[in-house]
Amino acid sequence: MTAVTAPLRPPIWRRLVGFNLLTGIVLGIGGWYVGWFGAHAVVGPSLDYFGDVDYNELSVFMAYIGGVVGFLIGLGFLNYPARRLLGYPPSLREKETGGWARYFGLCTDHKVVGIQYLWGIGLFFFIGGLNAMLIRFELLRPTHQVFSGGTYLTLVGMHGTMMMGMMSSGILGPFANYLVPIMIGARRMAFPRVEALTFWLLMAAGAILTTTIFFGGFPTGWTGYEPLNVQAAAGMDCYILFFALAGISMTLLGLNMIATIVTMRAPGLTWMRLPIFVWGVLSTASLMVLAAPVLIAVLSMSALDRAAQTTFFSASGGGSNYLYENLFWVFGHPEVYILALPGFAIVLELLPVFARKPLWGYRLAVAGLLGVTLLSWMVWQHHLFVSGINGDLRPFYMLSTELISIPTGFTFICGLMTLWRGQIRFTVPMLFCLAWFFNFLLGGLSGVFLSDVPSDVTTHGSFFSMAHFHYTIMGGLVFTFFAAIYYWVPKMTGWQLNETLGKIHFWTMFVFFNSTFAPLFAIGFLNQPRRVNVYAHTLQFLNDWVSVSAFCLGTSMLIFLFNLVWSLAFVKKPALANPWASRSIEFQLPSPVPVHNFDRIPVFSSDPYGYGEGPVPQWVPAGAPAGRD
Amino acid sequence: MASQPTAATPPRDSVNHGLRFVVAWLVLSVIATPLVVIFVGPILPPGNMTTQAHEQIYDNTWLAAVSTPVLCLVVVFLVYAFVYFRAPKGGALVDGPPLREHAGIQVVWIVITSVTVLMLAAFGTYQLLQNGSGGGQGPSPVAVPAGASHNLAVQVIGQQWEWTFRYPSFGGVETHELVLPQHTSVTLHVTSLDVVHSFWAYQLGVKADANPGTDNVAYVQTRGPGTFQIRCAELCGLFHGYMFSTGRVVSATQFQSWAKTQEAIYKTIAKYVPPYAKTYICPAAGTSPTCSPQPTLRGG
Amino acid sequence: MASADVTQESVGYEILEGEPPELLGRNLVAAGHLLAGATAFFFVAFVFAYFYLRSLNSAGMWKPKGVDSSVGWGTAIVACYLLSALLVRLGLADHLALRRDQWRLKGLAALLIGIVGLVLQVIGWTQQGFGPADGGFASVYFGWTAFLFLFVLATLLWLEMTLATSLRYRKIPTGAPPPGHAAGDRHRERHDIRDPLSLVRAELVALSFYWTFLAGIAVLTWIVLYLI
Known part of the structure; x- marks a missing residue:
């Protein structure tokens, strides 16, 4: 029994054959061509709107759908349903052992999925960021500089869509997948295979969006407004498919999170003992489950308009562009809070650790998260104040939009009061959390201008609103994303990140973030609309200032990337189990967390914020039976 | 694991x-x-060329004034906390006092934020309903300024990628330049021939989306003469960035003579232009003679 | 046990470590409800599109002459969906009452009737006398029914899976775990599905709820697209 002989290692090519990422890519490309030629064979050139171009919209859609299906087959996602269709025994687990290979394929270990998400989303975050650099490069001059109009708009659209679609899962993907089961004392998510599916769907979606450049790009920005959408070349189909797939991924991610949190909490973990991060995940997930389907529906309509000649959005065919705008923003505004709420949750989760005080006003904080969740459904028409839709409803939407600052204020007061009389330690994660207060405050205050109709008449659709949502999303979400990385990555990987580089990253990012986006408020106030590549000569100085700051901001990101690669791949300094002296349960486990999470399922007797209230509780009571080993 | 922090004794x-x-x-x-109101207020957009624009400056000033104490609150709090509640460097890990909540502070906070927010909403609504604030209100406007019935009506037509303007009271003349008489109430009817545009006349304080098949109405009351910038504020395709022009507010006599000239030019081409209508979208199937030729949507 | 904490004393570690058997059912029921919520919001978009475009009637192209859906086809299709959902409900009752053979029959019938509904839908599309390009109503009609078709198809696949598991394990008495499961980490061994019959029951509860909900949406479809 003890004399285990080392298994014979098969040659490398044998190890590459099987259900993994490589097979997925190969079958994905194969599926793409099957869909492409299949659609051509079925419909022929009859739907060819372009005359001299040898494709139609249907073949583009079918090609990508075939590609996604092939990709999923190659990853092994269809094995299980196929087995189930034949009645073979069900199972919850797949490929949870096997070293590095499990990161490149379907794996049902929630911790592996979390790390997959971190790198996958990071990759597309950097592609999106690179787009932003190119946009700012074009805007160095008030007139045409490098990119053609179409390329410029494609960059704008890819930047926005990539960031929106990817970063919606930016916290929930890596951190909630990794941490929620641990925080609630479970060993898995409710639906582990679905969990893996959400990740690979998102990666397929990202690849599709990137290939839009081979189909002429798309001119609509991330909002994809009709009827420009239906007018655009085939690159638009990539946008539609990207967002629809990201929407499916979001729906399933949210569904899985809610089911896990509702049903799988360990004994003693009552609702009022949940870490606030889990509350944030829960509220975000509820928005995902309900809002993303509306996005999928409206993009389906777009796809039908483009490929099947329906007229949902064309006024001459009995449709209306307002239909698109309404439905898009019914999704779009909850989406904004899908981005913002995890940020709130991370700030509230981390402040007690670094202020050495309990989270102040726990119930108020929960009420704030839930209040924002609820109100975010009632504000969407503030994106349409000047669109000419429902002029008489504008006072209502003005009110509901401004009301949302009340529950947001709960987050502020809870966070601020947690600092009060604390023992504040300015670690790197804490710095990012503290920056959130400043950034999100400016974002919120500029939001008041946008919510007020008379002010919105000038600020709507200008760089002002662009600056506003970068303050809330980049200042709110991305800063806390980095806080989460610096806080939890040592736990996830077992290796420390370099603190000095972290501080350099923080200070450069904070300074250049503000130096990039604060002038944009002024630029918007001074009559520069969003998404233009041509602007007034008088605004060149401000625009150049912003561009240079943006490049510095990009450099700051490179510092982070260097830190990440340097610390995790070369230095590999082992992380302590609890480097921050946190009371949260994940820090009572070894770093990295073992596959089974807990030797014993923990039993909770308090929330994790009892700083100054005595020693950390024993999670597993001393009298627990020895179990089966 | 780090050493257990010392139990807190509330200092x-x-x-x-x-x-x-x-x-x-x-x-x-x-x-x-007061500094913000005095120094920042006057430089806030969009200008004084119309009553609506002037009111917007007033609005922006108010919002800036309300925002200032909020900004001060958070910044002062953070700075105060950083100075007084910083853990001593290199010292042992000490927990702060376990303060979990305080009903009084919570109630005060909720009341203050609620009152502020409701006041802002009431203020914004009042400002909006007075004269529409220059925003597009759709085909059936609710915030109609007094005396709007005998306005000068001007139609703004967006198409890829330029703005044109029609004056129904001058025989539907269509021009490339927007010229308005001073001290006049103007009703702008904004519509589009193809995709969604947004008519943004900055110094007039006007923004109204141009939607195909919709007559989006905005009101302005012009003041003194001057020029203003027009831009498209909604992404409308390839040359969105180039979709700008300049308009003028002129004296009544100048406006009349300008309109006469335009009418004379227009007469020669009038028969090629569809008659004035609220919108220019006609059924794809039927070919009504009153419709403009339908621009083909495909082919971008 | 020295601890005075009530929660700690009341823990049955035998159950806890092995993952309580009803957890799977709770998960699936939660997922069924959430899926229903997501589905509702998906179709709300189409309901909204219907009433919005109908009220706008832009360019008079909401329902041009000759565009009207056939009530007969609609009734037949929706009746199939409803009947299938009803049979699954009854089958669930059978399964709960340990009449597993009767559940299998009802499940099979439900599957077949559901498929008939889908086939009727496909034929129905060709029999409407108008195409997707014929105005606002035609757009909503084809978009809505096409996606309802996809949702029903997915639900029927789920039904087939449950049914197939039932059929394969028809000879195994309740409670006996079959062989052949994924294994791996010893701590997580017991966190896998041991008893496919418990899964069938849990799945049936969730599936029956979801299929009934979707049939409800089909009825809404019938009212909105065919009746009014």
């Missing part, structure tokens, strides 16, 4: 931190708010 502070913070905040707010 008996000799100073009243709460009072000191509130005083610091109040003092700073009282100083900063």
